[in-house]
Amino acid sequence: PGKVYSVLKEPALDFTLSVATLATAGIDSAELQNLELSVQKAAENNPLLVAWDKSEVADLRVSMFEKSLWFLSPDQSLPCEYQELTPTELQRCTIERTPQRLLTVPSPTSPLRLTDSISSALTRIAKVENLIKMQAHMGAGGASNNSPLQIAMTVRKNGGEQAYPLTEIPVFGDGDEVTVIIKNISRKPQDVSLLYRDAMYGIVQIWPEAGDSNRVQAGDQLAPIVLELYPEPEGLEDFIIMSQPGDGISRDFSFLEQEPLGVRSRSAGSSTAFSLRGEEQPSSLQLLLDAAIFANDGSAEKFKVQSRGARKQSKPNLGGMQIYSWEVRQ
Numbered sequence: 001p002g003k004v005y006s007v008l009k010e011p012a013l014d015f016t017l018s019v020a021t022l023a024t025a026g027i028d029s030a031e032l033q034n035l036e037l038s039v040q041k042a043a044e045n046n047p048l049l050v051a052w053d054k055s056e057v058a059d060l061r062v063s064m065f066e067k068s069l070w071f072l073s074p075d076q077s078l079p080c081e082y083q084e085l086t087p088t089e090l091q092r093c094t095i096e097r098t099p100q101r102l103l104t105v106p107s108p109t110s111p112l113r114l115t116d117s118i119s120s121a122l123t124r125i126a127k128v129e130n131l132i133k134m135q136a137h138m139g140a141g142g143a144s145n146n147s148p149l150q151i152a153m154t155v156r157k158n159g160g161e162q163a164y165p166l167t168e169i170p171v172f173g174d175g176d177e178v179t180v181i182i183k184n185i186s187r188k189p190q191d192v193s194l195l196y197r198d199a200m201y202g203i204v205q206i207w208p209e210a211g212d213s214n215r216v217q218a219g220d221q222l223a224p225i226v227l228e229l230y231p232e233p234e235g236l237e238d239f240i241i242m243s244q245p246g247d248g249i250s251r252d253f254s255f256l257e258q259e260p261l262g263v264r265s266r267s268a269g270s271s272t273a274f275s276l277r278g279e280e281q282p283s284s285l286q287l288l289l290d291a292a293i294f295a296n297d298g299s300a301e302k303f304k305v306q307s308r309g310a311r312k313q314s315k316p317n318l319g320g321m322q323i324y325s326w327e328v329r330q
Contacts, residue, residue: 017059018049018052019039021036022061024063041115042122048130060072060073062122063078069118070102071104072102080094080097124259131240149243150183152180155170155177156177156179171327172329174330176229178227181224182221183220184220188245192242192243193205194206194239199235210254237327239325240324244283283319285319288303
């Protein structure tokens with residue numbers, strides 16, 4: 001037979017979040033039923049979510065106690081007093097369970113508002129998780145050694161200044177500062193956007209500001225960005241640096257912004273690259289993010305069409321993404 005060639009394709013990423021309910025000790029049967037129904041409705045009506053398959057571990061579990069909704073990752077557990085334990089197991093749990101910072105929002109009293117609150121929270125969490133997953137999908141374009149950007153970060157805490165630790169997740173306190181200096185070391189202009197994800201899954205674009213251009217010419221350097229940190233709330237945060245080739249009009253990623261958990265959205269729907277740019281042509285990276293994070297099938301198809309010709313010659317240059325994570329505490 002003739003020679004046989006095989007092509008190793010990139011593994012497909014799963015951009016859905018599996019969700020399940022987690023019953024607490026002593027929960028009222030009616031409350032548990034309302035909770036299960038609300039989580040089920042949220043999964044059915046949102047393409048970013050999928051109901052938990054009992055043969056697998058759920059990405060996120062939703063529980064309700066102390067008049068609040070609680071969202072637990074697979075490595076987290078309920079406080080000992082809310083687990084169904086024997087007296088001996090409860091005593092052991094009290095000794096062995098390590099302190100955990102659980103994600104929580106107030107629980108509405110009416111079943112209808114409960115469904116809306118759970119759906120809103122799960123959607124915002126899923127969008128952030130999908131944004132982080134995109135870094136792996138972008139591959140070398142998001143790696144620091146291949147990035148068109150040179151990034152220098154320093155930390156000021158306890159009156160002293162030091163280099164940002166790249167091999168661990170640092171812990172910062174009230175008033176600590178992170179200074180970021182970004183330079184375009186490529187030969188082409190880059191559109192640069194800086195996003196901040198807080199501990200309650202809110203996302204804000206801190207640069208550029210609305211109406212400003214984010215085009216950074218080859219060899220140019222941004223003025224230092226100083227981030228003063230406040231532990232309100234405490235928890236894990238992400239600083240996300242995104243860049244894409246500066247072709248045509250400048251494009252940013254403000255369409256990824258969202259309110260933190262527990263804050264009612266100012267708009268009924270989610271904005272996308274299309275709604276922001278109107279008749280203008282979104283970039284390949286905007287389309288890809290819009291498809292993955294907002295489950296926008298139209299953007300997915302448009303991305304395929306836009307990148308089809310480029311694939312024949314070389315992999316399209318989507319841009320780069322670098323994520324720096326830290327924890328803030330009191």
